[in-house]
Amino acid sequence: MKLRNKLILIFVFLSTVPMVTVFGLVYVKAKNTIENRAFHHLEAVNLYKSSEIDRWLTDAENSLKALGQRPLVVEYTKALARHHQPAFSDMDSKVKLVKNHFQIRVDLGRFREIFVLCPLHGEILASTDHRQEGKFRNTRPYFLNGRENTYIQELFYSVSLEQPTMVVSTPVKDGKGNLAAVLAGRLDLSELSEIISQGWRLQATEDTYLVNTFNFFITEPRFGDDYALKKTVHTKGVNACLSGKDGKAFYNDYRNVPVLGVYHWLEKYQAAILTETDRQDAYEPIGRMARWTVFFLITAVLITSGLGVLFATSISRPIRQLVVGTREVSRGNLAHRLEHLSQDEIGDLSRAFDSMTETIQKTTVSRDEYRQLNKELEHRVAERTEELKNQAAFQTSIMQHSPIGIVVYHENGQCIQANTTAAGMIGAGIEEVLNQNFRTIPSWKHSGLLVCAEKCLSSGEKQRTSVSVMSSFGRQVVLDCLFATFTIQHEKHLLLLFNDITELTQKEKDLKHKTMQLKAANKELESFSYSVSHDLRAPLRAVNGYTRMLEEDYEQILDAEGRRILGVIRSEAVRLGNLIDDLLTYSRLGRSRMEYSRIDMETLAQSIFHELASPDDKERIQFHVKEIPQATADPTLIRQVWSNLIDNAIKYSANKNPAMIEVDGETAEYEYIYSITDNGAGFDMQYVDKLFGIFQRLHSDKEFKGSGVGLANVQRVILRHGGRIWARGEPGKGAVIFFSLPSVHKSDVVKTETDKENTDER
């Protein structure tokens, strides 16, 4: 059975059973109490009425007895009896008797009739009811017994009187104790009825009545219709009482209605007096109480059932939800949460469950994540491994294919890796190389490699040396060895890279030789140039001088043509002179000594422009110098550079208005790069190589004046500084000349500078 129903049943049972038990007990107790109370009341009534009847009858007895003992009564009855005549004949005493004593007594109540009986024959001698006079009552017990003692005859139906009668009789005795007559009194039964019927009644159906030995009602019962002495009653109570007992019982009365009955046997009167009340009546309070209690009981049961249902539901519902929850979770729905179920232990359980589910979910999530991650990781690992493999392969390829010999030694000297090139270079097999320990290689000692290696290992700095070794082929090889050290996994390793520079060395040697030759030639050339130019100057001066003389002295003689020819000669001579000058300068430039100092390029450029540009030029030309770095170079030469460049710029932008000349510069890693941009004539990039050639001109002299030496000079200077020079241009649009000057200067560099020939960047 479902827990809920079980709980409801238990709840209802636990609440109902005590209630019902209590109710039952209370009911029984109350019933008993009420019963007892009812019986007590009935007993009280019964007793009271019995005593009332007794009192009444006893009173009647005593009253009659007293009457019968009155001297006058005695006298008159005696007289009456003596006559033994029809009573009505003796008027005198009878009248006296009747009028004076009996009638008064009758008027007082209790007796309906008082009469005197002849003691012998039982004839009624005198009576307050004169119609009775003359009747004989000799068979009547009251007569028969009344002769002896005061007697009450039990109630009977008198056919003669056609009514129930109860007679009290008493002997009338004279002074001597002789029976004079029997005095009898017929009781007023209405008084008896009154006694029976009157009185306090607690219940509506309470009734008291008398029953004689023949089971006839003596008095009219409440619910009887002319029962008195007409109907018999044989109820349990009556029968019990008529057997002489007193008691109380439950039985069905003469109406066959269940009653509570109390009965008392009146021995003296041979009658049963019963006091009854309907059971229903007596129990009415119980009935009421029972009904109320049942109502409350039912209500309480309903309420408790309701509460039970609530209670059970409050327990079973969360439990069911827990069940649902567990099912959900077991199905895999980890997001399922039990709503806040209750505040009690089950609520705790539900919250615990929720947190458990959450944890599981998290765990599952993290597990899933973990798995996912794992997968990813694996994937990545695989990828990485692949990558690494590839890399490794790549590295290995690099290593193996490297034209440079690569050998890796552990600091303990053992060779760890080597490439085939290395092996080839030293003319050994790779296995041989791998087996080596550099500390044990004799050639290393000889060549000083070991020292270098150790130095590298100890200092941690790169070491470079070249060694000349005998290869296994018997060839002398020169190896350029580079040592580096690195630490992997806390272990120092030595990396050796070597290159066969035998050829290179040789080439170097050749080059050196050639360079020296070249230098010598150059020097010769320079000398030649100098001397030539110098030597050339003299005749030129003479030409120039004589031409001038001619011009001055013979200007008038000459015709136009002659003057023109002279002019031409002069201009050409001038030109020649310029050329020679330039050539001289050019050669000088190659020979002069350079002295370095810091140069403010910006200021320099500005001042040169101001010098070189005419006022017109300054108007026409927009000359900007941007923020450019200072350089460390020979000031004079650099001045020359700027002069030439700015001059060129001015010159070639003569046709432009406005002309823009911009000087810019920047700091590069090892050099300062400067540029001068103009929007002048420009040049065709096709002929860029020729730009810096000596006497190379990309424009005719007619277009622009110039010897073609300017840029060559500039190049010379720049090259002498160890910088670079290059240019960009577009015909008609302009040109940019770039040059760079090294920023890093070492004395070595200075020394070897003159040997250098840096190629231009093309």
Added chain:
Amino acid sequence: MRLIFYLGTDQPKTIFPFTLLILMVSGIFLWSACRTSSVSKDKVTLQLKWHHQAQFAGFYTARENGYYKNEHLDVNFIEGGNDVEIAEALATQKAHFAVLSPETVLRKRSKGVPVKAIAAVYRKSAVVFVAKNGSGIIRPHDFTGKTIAAASKGGGASEFELQLKTMTKALGLEWSGMNVVPYDPSYSGFLKGSVDVTAAYYTGGVIKLRKKGQAVNLIWPADYGVHFYSDILATSDEIANTHPQLVERFLRASLKGWKQAIGDPEQTVDTILVYARVKDARLQSAMLEAMLPLVHTGQGNIGSMDSSVWKGMYSAMYEQGMLDNSFDVRQAYSPAFLKKVYPNTTP
């Protein structure tokens, strides 16, 4: 002893003792039923005094309530009537028992008819003398010089006259002083006024007169020392001698019937109506009411007979010459059966 009965299954069933028990019990029931119904149910005939009416209520009750059956008697009633000779019925054994007047019992007895009274159902005579209320006639002494309708029409002796004479004698009144005229059941003379006093039955005529609205004064002979029984239950000497137990049983049942009848008049009326010729509930009820105190006098048991009463009746009848012969009145009645029925009381 156990009989194991196999009913086709492995389980043995013990049915013998159980069924035997059932058989025995049912057998007993059948046997006792048979006993009650068939074995020794005596057929008995009761000759009633008159037509079926309330007068015989007790017998009807005894029959209807099964008292006769309990005594294993199958009782049959024969109505009386004008032409019915009740004592003869007994004598000729046409009836086993009869209801008849004590006068008849004594008369027949004196004639030698072996009628024996076993109970006095009506211990008080229903005979009463009626005078108009207001006539001033309140006692027999007032009868002097009055016309009294009491004589029998036929000229024979009537019980009215018998009681009147007895009463007159008891009181010492002058018989000659009374003008006794025949009794008229219609009471026309009485009602008209030509008759001063009429005899009547308290259970009959008086009811009739009162029903007519006539207020009456009742003069009871019993008040004046005349004690007569009314209906007597009698049997024949032979039956009394040869079947005493039958008589006892019949008497017991009959008296029980009478006791019950008296005890519950309402129910008794219904019972009467089963038999009564005149199905008038009111009439029968009135009759019943009137006769009850004559049966249950308030003293002694129903049916009890007092020898002094029998003596008195015998004397009266004998003195008035109503009996042919003298005889021992004690032969006319037997208290023996009453003793059996009422063992604890003196009859």
